[in-house]
Amino acid sequence: MIRFESDYTQGAVPEIIERLAATNMEMTPGYGEDEYCESAREKIRSEINVPDADVHFLVGGTQTNLTFIASVLRPYQGVICADTGHINIHETGSIEACGHKLLTLPATDGKITAEQVAALNDGHYADPTFEHMTQPGMVYISQPTECGTLYSKAELTALSEVCRERGLTLYMDGARLGYSLACKRNDLTLSDIARLCDAFYIGGTKVGALFGEALVITKESCKKDFRYMMKQKGAMLAKGRLLGLQFDTLFTDGLYHRVSENAASLAEKIRGAFEEKGIELFFDSPTNQQFPVLTKEQYNTLAKDFVFCDWCRKGDRYVVRFCTSWATRVEDVEELVRAVEAL
Secondary structure, eight states: OEEOSOSOSSOOOHHHHHHHHHTTTOOOOSTTOSHHHHHHHHHHHHHHTOTTOEEEEESOHHHHHHHHHHHHSOTTEEEEEETTOHHHHSSTTHHHHTTOOEEEEOOBTTBOOHHHHHHHHHHHHHSTTGGGSOEEEEEEEESSOTTSOOOOHHHHHHHHHHHHHHTOEEEEEOTTHHHHHHSTTOOOOHHHHHHHOSEEEEEOTTTTSSSOEEEEEOOHHHHTTHHHHHHHTTOOOTTTHHHHHHHHHHTSTTHHHHHHHHHHHHHHHHHHHHHHTTOOBSSOOOSSEEOBEEOHHHHHHHHTTEEOEEEEEETTEEEEEEEOOTTOOHHHHHHHHHHHHTO
16 A cells, blocks of 8 residues: 555654764753754754744644643633634644633635634624633634645735734744745745744654654744743653754755655646546645545545545545655655556
């Protein structure tokens, strides 16, 4: 079986494994205070062009989301997000478990708009009983979205302006950020994201690392005492250098971007095969996630040789997801393309 169900089924890029082995017996301080973490921080600050950004290394995406969100919000505040957002559908109520309500908006292809955010926020304060309701305190988005779609620079700029006008923290989940940066339709740079968002994270778990995410905080009021919250939420790894070394490697000589390009280019080939066959794509995703709509016969035929993810139903047809990654092999994609052509 050839597996396309996710982008974290394999270990790590060889450069990381080699460097972990080479430094295995070195003795360093713990909790992210080692030279490798500091080197990675400086490389990320240079890449985003924000010299005073705080950069923290955490183990996984859900942990990063709940730790940051819990650190920013007051007990009576909630998070505005898409109804399809990862924190709403795939994190087992982690944000609610921290005491914060999710204020969901109906998404279009996984995205919410500045106009929706403004309407929700302003509607809250227009209600004479607003003090009896959850106060909006943050906007959560992801790039790419759960649907593989992208926020454009214009869309992110509009969201940023609305949030700053209303005192809302804008936070971007970047679990697959490398794959969005690598695709042809993207018009955002890491520097743009750092300028427009108050905080975001650079995903490593799904983009070449064994595990780990790099949380970048640019908003001053969000920086204070964050490491206290990391410790309380179990997010401060004792062997922190294992995280720092991985990001130091990924952000050396453009490795993070190079490995991301592999996923983006091979996803294009998969998309093209389904389009040429006349098979509908449920979302117009330009990134590493592709969502063909299959008949039962097509589903069963492909399932004989390939592993993919069930997404949802569209009438009597199956919406599935094929996912490429930094490690996807050209020959595996070519075999999938041949299988699609033969449907």
